[in-house]
Amino acid sequence: MHRLLLLSHHADEYLSLIQAANLPGLSIAATSDAEEGVICGADCDIVFGEPSLASRVISYLSGLRWVQSTWAGVEPLLDPSLRRDYILTNARDVFGGFMSEYVFAYLLAHERRILQRHVSQAAGKWDKTLPGTLRGRKIGLMGVGSIGACLARTAKHFGMTVKGYTRTSETCMDVDAYYHGPDLKAFAADLDYLVSVLPNTAGTRRIVDAALFDALPPKAVFVNVGRGSAVDEFALIEALRTGRIAGAVLDVFQEEPLPPGHILWRMPNVRITSHTAAPSVPEDIVRIFLENYRRLLQGEALHCQVDFERGY
């Protein structure tokens, strides 16, 4: 018999989806409150929910065996003060579609001048300014996991050249050229679009810095759908302010929510999307949980396991 602590701000929605699956040998306690989770989940061996809630509960669960995160990013559970004697799995391979729609919505909006045309319309002006095109443009992906691979495939659909910057992997067939380690300058030199999909790890912290912005051509637009920690935000603001890059599309920030008075809100060449690029769709996340629960019962290795050292 397994006992599941469902710990999520969407506990009701997740509960009904999991109950509908009629899982064998499982009882469920569900709450969106961490303190209540400590009490009602005391004898639970499985936790399913948001890392920000789970991190406040796991110390109290003596029989803990497995945590399934509803998010891709699991930073709250990676704090060195926390236990690591359980299996941590995250949500993976379900955000690529959303991420691709997000990134290409903004790339196409940039080429087609959607906001500028909106201003022309408000002025009643027949605006014949020619559009740009993605065809032939160069996109650089920092991080080519399952999300980066989706972006690469859409980029190829639109006729772009795709460069990939990774630690070592070179497995995505839609990437035309790979770069690693110290090759960041060569990677950046001719990009029209630089897209960071990097997670928050020790190795990615402020990897997007002044030197990288300097290496980009002035026409380049920077897109961040990874984590705010990968960017030196002050260097970004300087690069935008001085025109060393053309613009930025930012879904993530060093501090979230972005503080009300922050200068990024008011920069004309910045688009802010408030960490909405790839929402966790409960149906998708539950599908991962159900498959992993089946694997747990049958003694198979769980999917989407997080390496605590690597951080993803």
Place this chain on the structure above:
Amino acid sequence: MHRLLLLSHHADEYLSLIQAANLPGLSIAATSDAEEGVICGADCDIVFGEPSLASRVISYLSGLRWVQSTWAGVEPLLDPSLRRDYILTNARDVFGGFMSEYVFAYLLAHERRILQRHVSQAAGKWDKTLPGTLRGRKIGLMGVGSIGACLARTAKHFGMTVKGYTRTSETCMDVDAYYHGPDLKAFAADLDYLVSVLPNTAGTRRIVDAALFDALPPKAVFVNVGRGSAVDEFALIEALRTGRIAGAVLDVFQEEPLPPGHILWRMPNVRITSHTAAPSVPEDIVRIFLENYRRLLQGEALHCQVDFERGY
């Protein structure tokens, strides 16, 4: 020996591209002025240029054999009062990429609420409104020629269901279901997006009318990248004003430029793009001309011939 009249507002650009090809047996007269075209082109057997200019000159060219249009739409040359004793070829198969970027720029902008998020940003507001997604949505294409086929392919890339409304053809593999003739209501009944790619012909005039807007669900967005003549503009305005459809993205109009005081400029759920969806890129158009000139010399049938009766 052939003699070419180059008659275009971009005559200089076209001239240098054609001269660079060093065509055998060809002399060229180039101008952007119709009256000058009548004089300097008197002994020309080939005309290459904009239909709006060519239509004012062809009556005076006794040796006329072939007109290559730089546009897809050739309405000015279809006027019944004009001669039809020559081969008319248009630009085709070169607009699909631009059209696809245009349509999906606006579909993605709609799903991702780009303009609404821009308003939130201006107010310094961390806007967590969830985005929509194209995945699973239904798009209906009116006209599935080479442009429609490109749109269908991008729609499938984003996981959409594709319905096609055509006269008779059912050749595009990316269309999931075809509709013809009187089936317009069944075609429209469940669409999220209705996209007209229809040319201006007798058969398409005002085919997008009040009955069709009534058949659409209220969530539907109408996109017109074909010709303004295919739409009953008054019925469109009524459908937008009363919320019978959710919005419209309009590149073409009954009268162009859209008159300054026109109500469409000021409707909040309308996006106006001033006939910029698919610009004629000289390199692409010249490629069609060069291939057709080679075919002319070798006595082969020219590509992209327009049927004067059908109108495209």
